[in-house]
Structure formats: C-alpha cells, structure tokens
Amino acid sequence: MTPLLDIKNLRTMLHTGLEPVRAVDGLELSISKGETFALLGESGCGKSMSALSIMRLLPEAAEIVDGQIKIDGCDLLQLPEAEMRKVRGKRISMIFQEPMLSLNPVMTIAAQIEEVLNQHFDLHAGLAQERIKAILQQVGISDAARRMNEYPFQFSGGMKQRVMIAMALAGNPELLIADEPTTALDVTIQAQVLDLMRDLQQRTHMAILLITHDLGVVAEMAHRVAVMYAGEIIETAPRDHFFQQPAHPYSQKLFAALPTRHKRNQGLAVISGQVPPLSQEFHGCRFADRCPHAWALCRHTIPEWIEIAPNHRVRCHLFDQQAPSLRSASAAEM
Numbered sequence: 001m002t003p004l005l006d007i008k009n010l011r012t013m014l015h016t017g018l019e020p021v022r023a024v025d026g027l028e029l030s031i032s033k034g035e036t037f038a039l040l041g042e043s044g045c046g047k048s049m050s051a052l053s054i055m056r057l058l059p060e061a062a063e064i065v066d067g068q069i070k071i072d073g074c075d076l077l078q079l080p081e082a083e084m085r086k087v088r089g090k091r092i093s094m095i096f097q098e099p100m101l102s103l104n105p106v107m108t109i110a111a112q113i114e115e116v117l118n119q120h121f122d123l124h125a126g127l128a129q130e131r132i133k134a135i136l137q138q139v140g141i142s143d144a145a146r147r148m149n150e151y152p153f154q155f156s157g158g159m160k161q162r163v164m165i166a167m168a169l170a171g172n173p174e175l176l177i178a179d180e181p182t183t184a185l186d187v188t189i190q191a192q193v194l195d196l197m198r199d200l201q202q203r204t205h206m207a208i209l210l211i212t213h214d215l216g217v218v219a220e221m222a223h224r225v226a227v228m229y230a231g232e233i234i235e236t237a238p239r240d241h242f243f244q245q246p247a248h249p250y251s252q253k254l255f256a257a258l259p260t261r262h263k264r265n266q267g268l269a270v271i272s273g274q275v276p277p278l279s280q281e282f283h284g285c286r287f288a289d290r291c292p293h294a295w296a297l298c299r300h301t302i303p304e305w306i307e308i309a310p311n312h313r314v315r316c317h318l319f320d321q322q323a324p325s326l327r328s329a330s331a332a333e334m
C-alpha cells in the first residue's frame with residue numbers, strides 16, 4: 001500500500017547565527033491513512049521544523065535544501081506556491097501548541113472558520129453557517145449556534161484548542177499535523193482534547209502526525225512512534241514494541257528518567273550532556289558524547305538502520321552483528 005505521506009531525505013537548513021544549522025538532517029518517514037504517527041523528541045531536535053517543512057510554512061531564515069515530501073505520490077516540494085496553498089487546509093492541516101497565536105483576536109470564531117471554508121469550497125452563506133455550526137458541534141462545543149459568533153477571548157484554553165481543531169478540520173484534510181497540541185493545557189483538558197482527536201480520527205479516517213515531547217501522549221495516541229535526536233530519526237517502531245523494548249540508548253534514557261512510564265506532563269527527562277551543535281558535519285553517531293555505551297567505532301562511523309524486530313528499526317552500532325568484534329578491537333582506542 002502506498003503511504004499517504006512519504007518523506008525521503010528531508011534536509012532543512014536554518015540560517016540564523018554565524019553558521020548554518022542542519023535543523024532537519026535527512027528525515028525519513030511515512031504515514032498511512034488513518035494512522036497516528038508520533039514524532040518524539042526534546043525541544044530543539046527538529047520536530048517543529050519538520051512539520052513546518054511539510055507545510056512549507058518555514059520562517060524566512062530556514063530553507064529546504066534536499067528531499068521529497070510526497071502526499072499520495074505528489075511531491076509537495078515541486079509544487080508552485082499557488083498549488084501548495086490548495087494543499088494547506090484541504091489535504092494537510094496543522095494545529096499548534098498555542099492556539100492564541102493562530103486565532104485572530106478581532107474576528108468571531110464563525111468568521112475565522114468561514115475563511116477556511118471559502119478557501120476550499122464554494123458554499124453560499126447560509127450553507128457555510130450551517131457547516132460552521134456542525135463543525136463546532138463535532139469538536140464538542142455545545143451551544144454552537146450562539147458561541148460561533150463570539151470572539152477568541154471568550155473561550156477558555158481548552159475550548160480555543162477545540163476551535164483550532166475545528167478550523168483544521170474544516171477542509172476535511174487527509175493529514176492533520178498536531179505540534180504539541182496539548183502541552184499548554186492542564187491535565188484534564190489535555191485528556192479531553194486527545195480523546196477528541198482520537199474520536200475524530202475514527203470518524204474521518206484522517207492520518208495524524210503527532211509531535212510531542214511527552215511519552216504519556218505517545219502511549220495514549222500513537223500507532224507508531226519515531227524518536228528524533230539532533231535533526232534525525234534514530235529509532236522507529238510500533239508503539240507497543242517501543243514501550244516494551246526501547247532499543248536506542250537515547251530512547252532508553254528517556255524511559256529510565258521518568259518516574260512512571262505513563263506519567264503525564266513530565267516532559268522529557270533531563271539527560272546529562274549536550275545535543276551536539278548542528279552546524280557541524282557528523283562523521284559518527286550524534287549521540288556518542290552522551291551515550292554510556294559509546295566506543296571508538298561510534299565516533300567515526302555513522303550507524304545505519306538495523307531492523308531488530310518487525311518494523312522496529314534503530315540506528316545504533318550496538319545492534320550491528322559485526323560490531324562486537326569491532327568493539328573489542330577498538331576498545332583500546334578509547
């Protein structure tokens with residue numbers, strides 16, 4: 001089956017400081033219809049940059065320098081901007097962590113949803129109003145007929161996030177990208193918004209790319225997960241297998257440092273050491289400076305993907321069949 005979203009070798013450079021930074025460095029992932037795929041990692045690892053690259057909504061200082069981002073076989077990076085505008089909202093929508101930054105404070109909720117509808121459908125005014133009401137009901141906003149004429153400040157944080165989801169769903173997208181959609185919400189509201197997303201997915205069969213730093217959110221939502229570190233994915237697996245057997249030393253540290261596996265709002269554990277500067281070119285494993293298992297091989301050879309179980313792949317020399325001999329041979333070099 002062809003995946004809905006298929007990303008190959010995506011590279012996004014950021015030009016803000018003295019040296020260009022490899023914010024996304026060879027990203028590969030694919031998502032099927034109806035699937036929730038979680039991209040897990042610490043802040044600054046390139047998750048949001050990956051999302052903005054897919055939407056082609058990067059800040060001016062960033063540029064995509066290589067790769068393919070295919071939706072149903074169509075490479076978004078080859079589309080003229082006018083065509084890309086039709087893709088946004090209609091085929092792929094995005095919701096962000098902070099709804100206040102995305103909602104216009106001086107427009108009613110109805111007017112904002114109508115703007116999205118007008119971009120993609122030719123609805124006459126009466127029908128648009130009906131559709132807006134139905135969308136708001138769908139995301140659990142009661143008394144939608146009245147509330148649609150209110151302004152964002154009249155909505156609580158959780159309700160604003162529901163409005164954002166409503167706006168994102170107005171064009172019936174096939175893929176929803178949700179960048180830390182519940183991080184700014186308190187625990188109870190967070191659970192409600194996640195429930196809502198899952199419920200909507202079952203009804204619409206849309207795919208979700210869920211960006212998060214929260215293992216609890218991954219446990220609850222994802223079918224598959226990929227762990228991102230320093231601009232690249234270092235492990236990917238079906239959710240259950242990942243939770244049973246996280247393989248990459250970085251993934252293991254994420255688990256080890258959590259008080260309980262499913263505890264919410266913990267964020268990711270602080271792991272000693274620094275993420276390497278992404279301005280440099282890597283000749284070995286990016287995690288070597290923080291990895292308790294690192295040996296000489298790790299510093300001069302980039303680990304390749306190794307499949308350790310069905311659909312569970314990891315980039316780490318520990319899983320390389322040939323590595324043990326190399327390991328003892330190179331132990332003296334350390």
Ligand code: SF4
Nearest residue numbers: 285288291298316317
């Ligand atoms: Fe650690 Fe080496 Fe594996 Fe990198 S390749 S995670 S340094 S053991």
Ligand code: MG
Nearest residue numbers: 043044047048
């Ligand atoms: Mg982010």
